[in-house]
Amino acid sequence: LDLRSEDLILLRELGSGNGGTVSQVKHVTTQTIMAKKIIHIEAKPQVRKQILRELTILHECNSKYIVSFYGAFVTEEDRDIAICMEYMDVGSLDAIYKKTGPIPLPILGKITLAVLEGLNYLYGSHKIIHRDVKPSNILVNSKGQIKICDFGVSGQVINSIADTFPERIQGATYTVRSDVWSVGITLIELAIGRFPFPPDGSKLTVLELLQHIVNEAPPTLPPGEFPDDFDDLTKKCLSKDVSQRPNLQELLKHPYVVEAQKSNVDVEAWTRNVRRKSTAAN
Ligand code: ATP
Numbered sequence: 001l002d003l004r005s006e007d008l009i010l011l012r013e014l015g016s017g018n019g020g021t022v023s024q025v026k027h028v029t030t031q032t033i034m035a036k037k038i039i040h041i042e043a044k045p046q047v048r049k050q051i052l053r054e055l056t057i058l059h060e061c062n063s064k065y066i067v068s069f070y071g072a073f074v075t076e077e078d079r080d081i082a083i084c085m086e087y088m089d090v091g092s093l094d095a096i097y098k099k100t101g102p103i104p105l106p107i108l109g110k111i112t113l114a115v116l117e118g119l120n121y122l123y124g125s126h127k128i129i130h131r132d133v134k135p136s137n138i139l140v141n142s143k144g145q146i147k148i149c150d151f152g153v154s155g156q157v158i159n160s161i162a163d164t165f166p167e168r169i170q171g172a173t174y175t176v177r178s179d180v181w182s183v184g185i186t187l188i189e190l191a192i193g194r195f196p197f198p199p200d201g202s203k204l205t206v207l208e209l210l211q212h213i214v215n216e217a218p219p220t221l222p223p224g225e226f227p228d229d230f231d232d233l234t235k236k237c238l239s240k241d242v243s244q245r246p247n248l249q250e251l252l253k254h255p256y257v258v259e260a261q262k263s264n265v266d267v268e269a270w271t272r273n274v275r276r277k278s279t280a281a282n
């Protein structure tokens with residue numbers, strides 16, 4: 001599919017983050033609804049071409065746990081890069097929990113499974129480390145599918161992401177186990193309905209947050225409110241010592257994940273609820 005800017009009609013803005021802005025668009029020649037992410041990168045045309053080359057690997061990332069990629073191009077003004085991907089119509093988990101409250105436990109099991117399977121696919125098949133696992137990068141659609149997006153395939157783009165892992169803050173290299181730490185933080189955030197740093201919920205500056213992560217005990221779930229298996233999984237993900245932290249293969253065999261796999265909870269029905277509640281809130 002040869003994507004050109006002039007073939008895309010803007011439908012609506014979906015949101016924006018540190019790196020860019022995302023909108024819902026329609027590709028007119030194929031009638032495909034897509035999500036288009038614009039990333040502004042101060043770089044020479046040469047470097048932008050390099051980024052586009054790095055992004056082509058996304059064409060090979062095919063998994064039911066990964067948001068599919070349609071293509072990327074440099075925008076008309078030649079200043080930004082546009083990445084076109086599968087549009088996920090129920091949105092991201094941060095937006096969902098902010099509107100509807102903590103994610104129900106049976107759904108959390110399916111989310112855990114999808115995220116771990118997605119990360120395991122990226123690393124196992126492509127040696128890709130995600131580097132930005134968080135609720136806004138986990139998307140849901142009305143078929144009940146849960147997929148991850150925005151993983152680090154481009155060295156250039158990666159350099160613009162802030163790192164918040166104990167080992168990174170202390171200057172060590174990034175490994176797939178750093179993603180496991182983020183999985184732990186993300187699961188607690190989804191389970192309690194807020195970002196778990198610091199435990200009392202006060203606002204920290206970026207520097208204070210980094211100091212807190214390095215110096216204080218990792219976040220924990222409120223005692224007695226969650227199943228032991230889930231508590232155990234998040235504790236393991238949040239081992240500050242990287243060598244104590246399980247890898248993705250080990251996590252996929254964790255009793256909590258094995259149970260989640262067997263569960264026949266209706267994720268599609270949950271997405272209908274989410275959509276009803278979020279339209280009621282608007
Ligand atoms: P950051 O820039 O720190 O990664 P972010 O993930 O919130 O933060 P973006 O990746 O720019 O920022 O995404 C902005 C919002 O757009 C997301 O929160 C999500 O709700 C929405 N979004 C992104 N990609 C899609 C998609 N493929 N389908 C539907 N909505 C999307």
Ligand code: MG
Pocket residue numbers: 017136137150
């Ligand atoms: Mg994102």
